[in-house]
Amino acid sequence: SYELTQPPSVSVSPGQTARITCSADALPKQYAYWYQQKPGQAPVLVIYKDSERPSGIPERFSGSSSGTTVTLTISGVQAEDEADYYCQSADSSGTLVVFGGGTKLTVL
Amino acid sequence: EVQLVESGGGLVQPGRSLRLSCAASGFTFDDYAMHWVRQAPGKGLEWVSGISWNSGSIGYADSVKGRFTISRDNAKNSLYLQMNSLRAEDTALYYCANLKLGYWGQGTLVTVSS
Numbered sequence: 001s002y003e004l005t006q007p008p009s010v011s012v013s014p015g016q017t018a019r020i021t022c023s024a025d026a027l028p029k030q031y032a033y034w035y036q037q038k039p040g041q042a043p044v045l046v047i048y049k050d051s052e053r054p055s056g057i058p059e060r061f062s063g064s065s066s067g068t069t070v071t072l073t074i075s076g077v078q079a080e081d082e083a084d085y086y087c088q089s090a091d092s093s094g095t096l097v098v099f100g101g102g103t104k105l106t107v108l
Numbered sequence: 109e110v111q112l113v114e115s116g117g118g119l120v121q122p123g124r125s126l127r128l129s130c131a132a133s134g135f136t137f138d139d140y141a142m143h144w145v146r147q148a149p150g151k152g153l154e155w156v157s158g159i160s161w162n163s164g165s166i167g168y169a170d171s172v173k174g175r176f177t178i179s180r181d182n183a184k185n186s187l188y189l190q191m192n193s194l195r196a197e198d199t200a201l202y203y204c205a206n207l208k209l210g211y212w213g214q215g216t217l218v219t220v221s222s
Contacts, residue, residue, distance in 0.1 A: 033207065035153070042203060043153065045210025054210060086153050088207065095158070095167040097143060097207065102152040 002091040004100035011106040018077050020103045022087030024068040030090040032070040034063060037102075038083045046085075047072060074105075082107045110134035110211050112204045117216030120194055128216060130187040130204030135211065138182035141165075143207050144189050146200035147215070156202070157189065172198075194220045 005023045012018045022032060032050050035043035045054050047063035050070055060075045070089075074081055087100040116128040128144070143158040157168045157178040166178055177190040187204055201215040 033210070035210075037153075042212040042214055044212075048208075048210060084152075088153075088155075095165055096169075097155040097158055097167070099145075099153045099155055 002089075002096065002098050004087055004089060004098055006085075006087060006100040006103045008101070009104045009106065011108055012077050013108045014079060015076055018074040018081070018105055020072045020074075020085050020087075020105065022070045022072070022089075022100050024070075024089065032063070032065065033088045034061075034070075034072045035086045035088065036081075036083045037086065043086065077105075077107055079107050081105060110209075112206070112211055112213035114202060114204050114213045114216035117202060117218045119219045119221065121222050122195060122220055124194055125190070125192045126194060126218060128189040128191065128202055128204075128218070130213060132185045132187065132204075132206075135206070135209065137185040138162075140206050140208055142180060142187045143205045144178060144187075145203045145205050145207075145212075146198075146218075147203070148197075148200040151200075154200075158207075159187070191218070194218075196220050 003025045034047040036046045037043040046057050046061045050065040051063040062073045064071050084102045084104050086102045090097050111133045113131045120126050141160045144156040146154050146156050159166050159178045175193045179188045199220050201217050203215045204213040
């Protein structure tokens with residue numbers, strides 16, 4: 001089955017840049033989506049189609065893709081960015097969706 | 109305003125059934141695939157099932173295949189999940205989601221316990 005691998009945790013100080021990777025175990029890869037989830041809340045889409053940012057999402061959130069790895073970058077991290085982040089994609093047929101295991105971002 | 113409102117969750121004994129519903133509004137429901145995603149307490153997101161706009165393509169996670177059935181009624185802007193032979197490991201918050209547009213409901217809690 002198709003899998004997406006994320007680091008369990010990332011820690012950064014305020015104002016620094018956080019990078020969260022998401023690696024697929026095989027090609028081809030469909031577009032990746034990134035979600036932010038804070039405790040007790042539903043996930044919020046922060047990046048879609050690898051690098052597009054929905055309206056209302058701060059410009060400090062960006063996404064990129066290289067080979068079978070996609071990366072969520074948060075520039076100038078703020079305390080409010082502390083949350084769990086999940087990548088999501090699909091298999092080559094687009095029928096089966098998969099989420100990464102999630103990365104807990106800690107702002108020191 | 110986009111709304112996805114799940115209902116139907118609750119406490120159920122192992123082996124029993126439950127049917128979840130999701131009422132959608134604020135977007136053209138029958139233009140998009142819809143999905144159920146669950147989150148066990150303290151765990152990550154797990155995709156459960158998805159259905160294309162016209163119900164022509166349906167997928168399930170291996171963990172629920174053969175036990176859960178997804179369906180939709182475009183006339184009622186509604187999504188459903190029939191869950192049979194429930195197990196303790198199905199205990200989770202179940203979200204209805206439009207993953208393409210990034211719309212999620214607030215979830216409905218399913219607890220499977222004797």
